[in-house]
Amino acid sequence: MLKYLSVGLVAQLLVNGILFGTMYGTAAIGLSLIFGTMRIIFLAQGTIIIFFAYICYWLFTLFGIDPYLSLVFVVPMSLLLGMGIYQALFKEAAALEDKNISLLIAIGLMFLVENLMTVVWTGNPRSITTGYTSLVFRPIGIDLTFTRLVALLMAILSTAGVVLFLKKTLIGMAVRAASEDMVSAALVGIGSHRVNAVAFAIGIGLAGIAGVSLATIYPFDPFYGFIFVLKALISLALGGIGNVFGALLGGIILGLLESLASFFLSGGWSDAISYAVFLLVLMFKPEGLFVRSIQKA
Amino acid sequence: MKDKRAIILTVLVTIAFAIVPFFLDVSTSYFGYFLFLSFCYTIIAQGWNLVAGYTGLISMGQHAFFGLGAYTTGIIWLRNITKTGYYFDPVTMILSGLVPVILAIIIGVPLLSRLRGDYFALGTLGVGEIIKVVFVKGGAFTGASDGLHLPSTVFESMRPYYWTGLFLAIFATAGVYFLTRSRVGLALRAIREDETSAASHGIHLLKYKIFAFAAGAFLAGLCGSLYGIYLFHINPDSVLKLDWTLYPILMCVIGGNGTIIGPVIGAFFMNALFVVTDIYLVQLHPIVAGLLIIIVMKFMPRGLIGLIDTIKSRGL
């Protein structure tokens, strides 16, 4: 393998990794918001992303709607769906002391959706082919796939959007406050259900965007969702919970790691390495890699 | 005494189950297969019951132990390691239970000493995935993605499966019963209720958590071994799927987590539900499972036993 190594190749691997990793990052931000307010790991996030990838696929295949155009429909739908899922499934469970109940509901949802999709849409991998899906730019000899670049753009824009929301709007501030101290937030008048629902909706909204990105880049099948959420969790662990940019960065790092590992080792082992890194970070640096010293109030 | 009555009832039920093969040809009857599978589910459900119901550790890696048990049996048999020549070999089964225990201790020590709650669940998920990769990549030793094929010519009748299954199910349930009545069980429950308080009472947290985790792994491994011998074809897709973590969770939750017969009720109930959905579509199993877990968690988080308790205490 090493015989074929060249700067160009390494650069290509790095670029691929970064571009793919932004999707993990987008999913991770969603997980971070949901965990911050409700303190549960929403394991169904990956499967929801796949669901939206399917929506994008069917909108294209049945109605000829361009994937990027479909965002106009997908984003509001995902926000509403997020609110709906919260109200129907998690509202009471979030208030309970025992967080395992919410965790199990999330797991149940994942199983339900991924298998429902398998039955209804079959387990065959799907991908979208449009006029531009095979478009590649080649500056300085490195392949830059158009769709991956757009995915990067969407990831950056949605991250920026979330950050602006959290910093500049009152409800965004409320979400940040509630993520830090829910009881204290209630004492100043912030209702937990409101912030939970908002955080959840945004989380699902980000899943919608990630889903559309995925649909244009990579073939997907219903069970990919579980693998995807694991990768998102690894990104989150790397970036540190509560850190929006950190989550994005964590995703990019994971993308890089995977890209390099799958080149030097065969596919399966690169996954194992990702999970091993995950375990190590969980055990030895659970606050994430980017943490500076935090002062306590 | 309520306990005495329960024991007598259990013995009667066991005898009833045990004599079924004399009235029914379990090799061909669907009902026999249903019972056998229910016994299997009971075994692995009790494993989860011990780990999560009594000790409060949400382990999402049970399927790794299950698969490990199955593979151990396959490997031992194919390579004739135990040289006993028996088809249904207790030594093999015990070994298949112990190998997961070893893994449980190896990963349990670092995970349980550092991770709490959600993080621990994630850790076990990660471990499960790593195990899956290891087995797929195991080359000739583990049969790679095709898996191991055991010579099915050895199969004569379902009876030994049935009785072994029944025995193990009783063993698992009795094990949980005696454990929970012992000091160990008290310690486990204390850990589930409030770790800090338990520790301040001198309970060595890590020791007991590892014990529970390993015991759960043992039961999962036993179940895997039995199931592997039954399937004759042990491959990652069938023995390492996440279903084997979800179904035990579901059964305990439906029946009643942290009770003794809850998992048994849950196992039989879930299996019956699967049988019903099989009439329409086999792939419905996991959909039903997912839907059911949502419904149960929302409306009766303490399971059927909890529901019965609530009805009794309200004097209905």
Add this chain to the structure above:
Amino acid sequence: MENHLLEVKGLDVLYGDVQAVWDLSIYVDRGAIVALVGANGAGKTTLLKTISGIIHARRGEVFFSGRSLAKLRPQEVVNIGVSHVPEGRRLFSKLTVLENLKLGAYPPRARPLFAKSLERAYGLFPVLKERKKQTAGSLSGGEQQMLAIARALMAQPDLLMLDEPSLGLSPILVRTMFELICTLNNQKVTILLVEQNIHQALKIAHQAYVLKTGKIAMSGRGNELLSDPEIQKAYIGERWSKPR
């Protein structure tokens, strides 16, 4: 019939199976400073948490301006006019001073008055205006306490409940704190004060209750209790045995 601003009647509060408060009844008159004193674990914090809605009582009633607070959630209680500054301040340490204050005015009734409330807060605590862009976690102990109180004031409360505001403060700051409480009271804020610093608390209180293991051991006017020999012996110690 007496019309108290806050009336607590026959409150029983349990944590699981452990009873923390037994048949507790107190009242707070409009415009007063009422002190709740007693040893740790006597039930003072539990009482405040029950009033503000963080926990619910097993039995008993809480009335604020004649309205029952029984089924309300904390965010609704704030909107009625009761602000609770919890023990240990519990600021949003990762948010700035200004953001903390903005969130203080989150309840619908307080939002239209935000600008005025902010001015008042800066007026009482000029240091907060200086540090408005700093994160709350980077403030000193005294400044954090001030921020916590300022934040609670942003909700325009009729009743301000303070849980151990002097905890962890230096003696000078403690005195400033109590002066501040009097100032607020002069500005028509009714105050329910939980304190371990019994001497200072009784000095400024119009009315006081002494809690012991979840029940009221004594009650009366602040200065009366201050010169009570039992109180002096039990809580205040030899140094203060001479009435001031």
